Amino acid sequence: MPRLSVWFVRASLIYLLLGFFIGALILAHKGIPYYAPIWNLFPLHMEFLLAGWLVQLAMGVAFWIIPRFSSGSPRGPVGLVWLSFALLNAGILITALQCWFPVSVLIGRTAEVVAGTLFVVGSWLRIKPHGVM
Amino acid sequence: MPLLTRTFIKTAMICFTLALTLGITLAAGVTSGLFPIYIHLLVFGWLTQLIFGVVFWMFPKYSVEQPRGSETLGWWTYVLLNIGLLLRAIAEPIQSTESNPFSGWMLVFSAILQFVAGLLFVVNTWARVKER
Structure with missing residues (x-):
C-alpha cells in the first residue's frame, strides 16, 4: 500500500471512531435523555462518517x-493527490466548526470540492484498459 | 474468501434488502421512527459492514502467522455490530411512539455495542494499514 493510501485509510479509521462515538452519544440520548444540546453534534456525525470515513476510505x-x-510516476501526479488529501481533511475539520461559525460550512465544503476535483484530475488517466502505458 | 468475510458480506446484503423494503414502507407513509433505521441499515448495515468484510479479506497481511490480524476480534466486531443494529431496529420505533425505560435502555445498550464494534474493527485493522 503506498504511503498516501496509508494516510487516507488511517485518517478514515480515525473519523470512523469519532463518527461512531458521536453517533453513540446521540443514540444513547434518544434512549435516556441526558443532555439536549448533544443534538448539535449531529452534523459532525454525518460529516465524519460520510466524508471522513466513507469518501476518504474510497479515495485511499x-x-x-x-x-x-x-x-x-506509476501513480501519476502524486503531489496533486497529496494536496487533495490535505484539502479534504482541512475541509472536514473546517466544516466541523459549523456549530460555532456557520460560515465554516461554505468554506469547508469548498475545500472538499477542490479536494475531490484534484483527486479526479490526479486519477483520471489511470482509469485505462489493461496493457495501455 | 474467509468465512468471516462471507458472513459480513451476506449479512450486509440482507441489511441492504431490508433497507430497500423499509424504503417502500416509508414511501407508503408509515414513518414512526423508521427513517433512522432505514438510513442506518443502508449506511451502517450495508455499506460499512460490506467494507469491514472486504477490508478483513483484502488489506495487507498483518504477519505470516496472523495474516488477517485477530480473527477473534473480527468475529466480535461482527457480533457486536449486528446485535447493536438489531437492538436499535427494534427499540427505536418503540421509543419514538411509546417511550418507556426498557426501550430507552435498549437504545443505550445498542449505542455502546455499535461503538465498541467500530473500536474493535479499528484496533484489528490499524496495523494492517502499512506501506509495503
Whole structure:
C-alpha cells in the first residue's frame, strides 16, 4: 500500500471512531435523555462518517488499487493527490466548526470540492484498459 | 474468501434488502421512527459492514502467522455490530411512539455495542494499514 493510501485509510479509521462515538452519544440520548444540546453534534456525525470515513476510505483504496502507469510516476501526479488529501481533511475539520461559525460550512465544503476535483484530475488517466502505458 | 468475510458480506446484503423494503414502507407513509433505521441499515448495515468484510479479506497481511490480524476480534466486531443494529431496529420505533425505560435502555445498550464494534474493527485493522 503506498504511503498516501496509508494516510487516507488511517485518517478514515480515525473519523470512523469519532463518527461512531458521536453517533453513540446521540443514540444513547434518544434512549435516556441526558443532555439536549448533544443534538448539535449531529452534523459532525454525518460529516465524519460520510466524508471522513466513507469518501476518504474510497479515495485511499482507489489510489492504491487502480491501474498504474508502466513508465514515469506509476501513480501519476502524486503531489496533486497529496494536496487533495490535505484539502479534504482541512475541509472536514473546517466544516466541523459549523456549530460555532456557520460560515465554516461554505468554506469547508469548498475545500472538499477542490479536494475531490484534484483527486479526479490526479486519477483520471489511470482509469485505462489493461496493457495501455 | 474467509468465512468471516462471507458472513459480513451476506449479512450486509440482507441489511441492504431490508433497507430497500423499509424504503417502500416509508414511501407508503408509515414513518414512526423508521427513517433512522432505514438510513442506518443502508449506511451502517450495508455499506460499512460490506467494507469491514472486504477490508478483513483484502488489506495487507498483518504477519505470516496472523495474516488477517485477530480473527477473534473480527468475529466480535461482527457480533457486536449486528446485535447493536438489531437492538436499535427494534427499540427505536418503540421509543419514538411509546417511550418507556426498557426501550430507552435498549437504545443505550445498542449505542455502546455499535461503538465498541467500530473500536474493535479499528484496533484489528490499524496495523494492517502499512506501506509495503
